[in-house]
Amino acid sequence: MFIPTRAAGLDALHEFVPRAGADYRRDRNHDLGPARTNVSGLSPYIRHRLVPEQEVVDAVLDRHSLHAAEKFVQEVFWRTYWKGWLEQRPEVWRRYRTDVRDLLGGDLPDGYEDAVAGRTGIDAMDAWVRELVDTGYLHNHVRMWFASIWVFTLGLPWQLGADFFLRHLLDGDAASNTLSWRWVAGLQTRGKTYLATADNIARYTDGRFSPTGLATRAVALDEDPFPPAAPIPDDDDPAAIGPRSGLLLHDEDLEPVSLLAPLGGAVPALAATAVVGAAAARSPAGASTLVEEFTAGALDDAASRALDADGRAAEVLDPSDVAAVVDWATSERLDTVVVPYAPVGPAQERLDALRSALAETDTGLVTVRRPWDSRAWPFASRGFFPFKERIPGLVRGR
Ligand SMILES: Cc1cc2nc3c(=O)[nH]c(=O)nc-3n(C[C@H](O)[C@H](O)[C@H](O)COP(=O)(O)OP(=O)(O)OC[C@H]3O[C@@H](n4cnc5c(N)ncnc54)[C@H](O)[C@@H]3O)c2cc1C
Incomplete structure (x- = not known):
């Protein structure tokens, strides 16, 4: 269903564009089943x-x-x-990671195995589990209902639900996923929860589902406070890019042309290119086969587009093997590895390790952040409503 190439993504975009106006506004919340055209399906x-x-x-x-x-x-x-918000509160991601590791490593809560196997007896939940596992995608409204039923009807830890999503969604994203689960559970906007009701589900699935036995109250979860928001880390200075640089793309950003364009002459002709991906790092339990395959396909596609100055395609490197990336940089005699900035999440965890390893061979690592992120993220310090007010200005600056 989702072909992991830029060309397929562009086709999907161009097909969707005519419906992105009034049609989307009117129909987007309905989930009429997998052959949907009312949303873009662009998230992967x-x-x-x-x-x-x-x-x-x-x-x-x-x-x-x-x-x-x-x-x-x-x-x-x-x-x-979501990405800008998490960038300012990396501890939220770190605590989630620790919680998932502890929960998966301990006695799994009653009902968890049945929930992830699609055996809750709640017909909608069981169908959504199958759809998620079979396609790697769920409609936004379904994700909200699913998370709400998981937390408030089944009484399961939100972190395990977020982990199940992250392992199976082709679009699984550290910020959007973790913070959306927190939002449903009443942790993100403190005290404000999302309660899935049978009426709402029946209405927006056009009667495909009308589950019984759902929780009728959603009492917000609680947690220990986090440290105050930290400033967004500075991006590296492009002046630090040396004369013999290589480009290392990773699975957070696989489009080199628009990534490097704003830097103009700051990036010399690329001596070498490589790509790495970190699907398995999404969870201690790895990622689903569908996610692994989509990510691997996306990396191969990016490799064929990220040509170096001699027209050589990029090497696809093993992301779990920092030494392999260092070997690549050394064998290509690079003084600098240029990488897209990796926001808080698995790719950033890997880049931190890589930066130290490269430093030992006197190779610099320079991150490049897109103007899109640099302009918008600082406004993501509070709720979405003040952020939303900035959208016209952010869009004008495009
Ligand atoms: C519990 C839960 C978990 C989620 N996990 C993820 C996730 O891991 N990755 C992810 O990309 N989205 C996540 N979302 C957000 C949203 O559900 C998906 O982005 C959207 O359903 C993707 O389908 P689409 O491309 O057809 O969206 P469209 O409606 O066509 O929207 C266009 C694009 O906007 C972005 N977008 C739309 N809605 C949201 C949203 N609420 N939050 C963030 N971005 C949005 C996506 O990039 C999407 O491709 C989650 C939402 C919930 C409630």
Whole structure:
């Protein structure tokens, strides 16, 4: 269903653009089943930046006014908002990671195995589990219902639900996924929960599902406080890029042309290129076969586009093997490895290790952050509503 290439992502974008205005505003919350056209289905492409957010929004605004496509553009900015918010609170991700490791490593809670096997007896939940496992995708409204039923009806830990999603969603993303689960559970906007009801599910699935026995109250979960928000780390200075540099793409950003364009002459002709991906690092339990295959396909596709100055395609390297990346940099005699900035999440954890290992061979690591992120993230310090007010200005700066 989802072909892991930039070309397929662009086809999906161009097919969707005519529907990104009034149609999307009217129909987006309905889930009529897998053959859906009321939402874009672009998330696996955007997640890996096979098609970056800027390109999606540009294509939509070439066809519609911002007023007409406001809802769609806002949804794309939800992703940006979540990423900017988590960037300022990395401890939220770290604690989630520790919790998942502890929960999966201990006695699994009653009902967990049945839930992830699609055996809860709640027909909607069981069908959504099958859809998630079989396709790697769920509609946004379904994700909200699913998370709500998981937490408030089944009484399971939200972290295990988020982990199940992250392992199976082709678009699985540290920020959007973790923070959306927290939002449903009443942890993100403290005290404000999301309660799935049978009426709402029946209405927006056009009667396909009308589950019984759902929780009728959603009492917000609680947790220890986190440290205050930290400033977004500075991006590296492009002036640090040496004369013999190589480009290392990773699975957070697989579109080299628009990544490097804003730097102009700061990046010399690339001496070598490589790509790495970290699907298995999504969870202590790894990632589903579908996710592994989609990510591997996306990396291969990026490798064929990320040519070096001699027209050589990129090498695909094993991300769990820092030494292999260091060997690549050494054998190509690089003084600098240029990488897309990796936001909080598994790719960043790997890049931190790589930076130290490269330093030991006197090779620099220079991260490149897209202007899209640099401009928007600082506004993601509070709730989405103040952030939303910035969208027209952010879009004008495109
Ligand atoms: C519990 C839960 C978990 C989620 N986990 C993820 C995740 O791991 N990765 C992910 O990309 N999205 C996640 N979302 C957000 C959202 O459900 C998906 O982005 C959306 O359903 C993808 O389908 P689409 O591309 O057809 O979306 P469209 O409606 O066509 O939206 C266009 C794009 O905007 C972005 N977007 C839309 N809605 C949201 C949103 N609420 N939050 C963040 N970005 C959004 C996506 O990049 C999407 O591709 C989650 C939502 C919930 C409630």
